[in-house]
Amino acid sequence: DAGVIQSPRHEVTEMGQEVTLRCKPISGHDYLFWYRQTMMRGLELLIYFNNNVPIDDSGMPEDRFSAKMPNASFSTLKIQPSEPRDSAVYFCASSFNTGEQFFGPGTRLTVL
Amino acid sequence: AQSVTQPDIHITVSEGASLELRCNYSYGATPYLFWYVQSPGQGLQLLLKYFSGDTLVQGIKGFEAEFKRSQSSFNLRKPSVHWSDAAEYFCAVVSGNTGKLIFGQGTTLQVKP
Numbered sequence: 001d002a003g004v005i006q007s008p009r010h011e012v013t014e015m016g017q018e019v020t021l022r023c024k025p026i027s028g029h030d031y032l033f034w035y036r037q038t039m040m041r042g043l044e045l046l047i048y049f050n051n052n053v054p055i056d057d058s059g060m061p062e063d064r065f066s067a068k069m070p071n072a073s074f075s076t077l078k079i080q081p082s083e084p085r086d087s088a089v090y091f092c093a094s095s096f097n098t099g100e101q102f103f104g105p106g107t108r109l110t111v112l
Numbered sequence: 113a114q115s116v117t118q119p120d121i122h123i124t125v126s127e128g129a130s131l132e133l134r135c136n137y138s139y140g141a142t143p144y145l146f147w148y149v150q151s152p153g154q155g156l157q158l159l160l161k162y163f164s165g166d167t168l169v170q171g172i173k174g175f176e177a178e179f180k181r182s183q184s185s186f187n188l189r190k191p192s193v194h195w196s197d198a199a200e201y202f203c204a205v206v207s208g209n210t211g212k213l214i215f216g217q218g219t220t221l222q223v224k225p
Contacts, residue, residue: 031211033213042215043202043215045213050211056210091156093156097211098144098211099144100146100158100161101158101213103155105154105155106155
């Protein structure tokens with residue numbers, strides 16, 4: 001298996017633009033997680049899905065953030081409009097049942 | 113509420129020396145515990161995990177960890193550190209039946225030549 005796939009790996013955008021991050025989980029995994037990592041706040045869970053259904057989005061910082069999982073093999077995290085404070089590394093992870101999570105390589109987002 | 117504490121933010125050891133990274137958790141039932149490693153610019157990689165059974169678990173890259181229920185600890189050890197072990201290490205516990213991972217703050221390991 002190729003592991004968790006994220007795209008793009010790097011994204012540079014200007015404040016106010018819409019940003020879409022993509023994730024393909026490991027085939028057969030039923031949980032998908034979106035994390036954000038910054039120097040100041042460390043690793044934060046934003047939202048997670050079970051069988052494509054959002055279970056807990058309490059970590060989503062603002063209404064500017066939204067996430068979808070239209071099917072078992074694809075998820076998106078969208079920021080609209082983006083702000084400089086959204087600059088971070090965003091990780092996607094997947095797991096089977098409540099077992100170990102496998103992380104993607106991350107998307108480094110820079111908002112100018 | 114579940115929580116994970118890694119008391120050491122930064123640790124420096126000499127290459128070839130032994131290593132122990134501390135992790136304490138707060139959890140009512142038997143925890144599912146993990147150690148992840150993150151090299152600079154990379155994602156998190158699972159080193160080892162504890163679900164049940166033998167309290168001493170072996171992981172990849174020569175790491176091991178011991179679950180001590182009486183101390184609510186899950187410390188990570190390695191007998192001889194290599195320069196390539198320089199990275200950030202995260203301890204985590206699964207939150208109940210949710211599948212959510214509760215992460216510690218991380219410990220940055222620096223290895224001196």
